[in-house]
Amino acid sequence: MSLNPYIKPKKGNTSFVMLDVIIALLPLVIAGYFAYGMQAMWLLLIASGCALATDVIFSALLLKQYRSALDGSAIVTALLLCFTLSPITPWYMVAFGAVAAILFGKITWGGLGKNRFNPALIGREFMAVFFPVVMTSAGIWATKDYIQTPATNLFPGLSNEYLSSYLSGLVYKTNGAMGEYSIALIALGGFYLLLRKRISWHIPLALLAVFFGSFWFIENGQNYSYSIAGVLLGTLFMATDMPSSPTNNYGKLYYGSMIGLVAFIFIIGKVSYEYMSYAILLLNGFSYKISEVFRPKVWGEKLDYKKRVEHIFYLTLSILGCTLAILSLHYYDMVSYLIYIYIAYIVLKFNFSFIKNITNPI
């Protein structure tokens, strides 16, 4: 017998959620095409194709799920992965990243929604670890020769030259990773997701406020360099990723502000490229705990504030401890070992739950 409710909203299922994210990312694809033409498009296509193929094959092989791969989440992962990469990244590396993102970021966790970490960022870290020379070389960002449409002054009517070039930079520029060419379009996509209620304002607001607030707070804050477009992209599309972020509003506020703080610590700790992905991945690991610590006050029940403050204190302490640990590993060039440990862990975990038939039930 069926259970209540007997009505459902139309066009609200998970495929539509993914479709909305893809729609929000499309303007950035177009900006990428403007900037680097087919060079960028090929990478997006290769990543999407590899991600989809990996999802279909390994969902069927490992999870015995045959249609779930077509929910659109593989495309989202592929697009987000590409958006963190240089447009002249060799294609085989992008393909490797996409396969790793889906296989080790999603399938081995048990499929869509069960992953603790953002798959796109997992893919990126796999690339950084297995192709360290290319990923950290300066050459990979020397993209001048490939530019299709150079950035120009889009506001020639403005007499103030500084202002017009600043505004032009917000709308269109050609340096940085593939998703970073237009801050305006990133914001537009984020705004669309907000309107469609696919993300809530809590994470972006808290993250940006803490991140920029911290630089404003310290002396010489303006001397540190970071990519605003990259931070915004990470904030709106990666930190808000549903499976890897907390599920309640206070939790989201805390999670957002901790990503902002940790990213800030990484930047002043001289992590030059990976600050945002490290920060998001680190907090991803805590997001279930955050959901639990910050769970809403149940109707009519009393909240034990003393206990909650204590929990928050220890949670913050562990997050900051992990931040320092990662920072130290980064100094000694040992972050790659974290990825090796991750691979060992996820393979063992998958086999364990496969043999014992324990699946993450929801």
Next chain:
Amino acid sequence: MMAIPSLKKETKTQEIKRLPDPPYVLLSLLGYQEPLKPVIASGAHVQKYQLIAQSETHWSIKLHAPISGIANVVEYNGQRYLKITNDFKNDSIVCTPPKVASLNNQDILKVIRDAGIVGSGGAGFPTHIKYDVSDRPITHFIINGAECEPYLSADYALMNQAENHLWKTVQVIQKLLQADQVVLAIEKQHRELKKKMEHQIAQLNINIKIQLLGNDYPQGSELQLIKAVAGKIIPKGSITAHHGVVVSNIGTIAAIANALYLGIPYTERIVTISGEKARTKGNFLLKIGTPISYLLKQMGQDWLPSDHQIILGGPMMGSPIAHSEESISKGTGGVLLLKHLYQKTFNCIQCGYCADVCPQKLMPMEFARHAANDNIDGLQHFNLKSCIECGACAYVCPSDVPLISSILTGKQLIKTK
């Protein structure tokens, strides 16, 4: 709380219609948490409005014959019913309404009890026990006119065509409870009712405040209603009168009005017939016990279980019928013919929509997780007992995670621990 399409447009302004009496009625012998015991012999002839069954515990719920005829105890799907075959003689016992003005509190409670009145919202709590507040101070007597379930418009129709007796009854109950304030709460989408009723109430010189509430689901849920009207947050499971609040459905008031001013026991109620697969839609005054098979016949429709399902109550919290011999009960506000949902289940994507809409501020996805693992501690840790089963989480879930079934299994697990 969440916005949800109201779907009442087609039925809400329709007048309340009567149907010819059914050839037989089926009265469920299930009272509030206990079975009712027939007080007549099987096969006996009963008169209309005659007492035919009652409970033997302190709930003392009574059941009356809505039609005259031969009564028999029958069984469908393991549940016992009293079936009265109509002799169409309309042979009624003489109903003499009490002299309301001269009744004291105990008399009023007795009238309510003897008329077999239970809450018309669906839970079926006996009203005479709810109103027996002794000397507890009652700050708010709230009349629930917020029919937040989509499709249902029975309460709207009732308020739209309210007679003076209804408001006089409210006054009687206010005196009984010694309530400081009487508030009739309706949804904003029905604001046109407010003026109409205020005018009527002012003419009778009765003091009832009509308050407009949001259109959210589940606004009509008792605890959320109390918060919206009286500003009190009462935990689930506690008796509201202990917090100075008594809530009654407008349909219950109408049943009491019939008992006080016409002397008629609770034997008929207004029911909305609607749904996308219903050929005839509207609000009908039906005898309690009217079988669904008869209703369908009157509507010129057959039940095709492969094509649609029939829901008793609202689409959010109602229950589907298993066979067409189920019938209207005292708590049935609607009969809906809805097409089957095509559920496309995905994994939970941790979107948190369910936690956002939960009126009780719970985290429903955790119930799914812990119910699947038989983890009773986990279920209790996330306060499963506070769940009111409103279905908002399952409605909003983009992955169609079986939340309600997890909640029900979870509650069962806790109970049998």
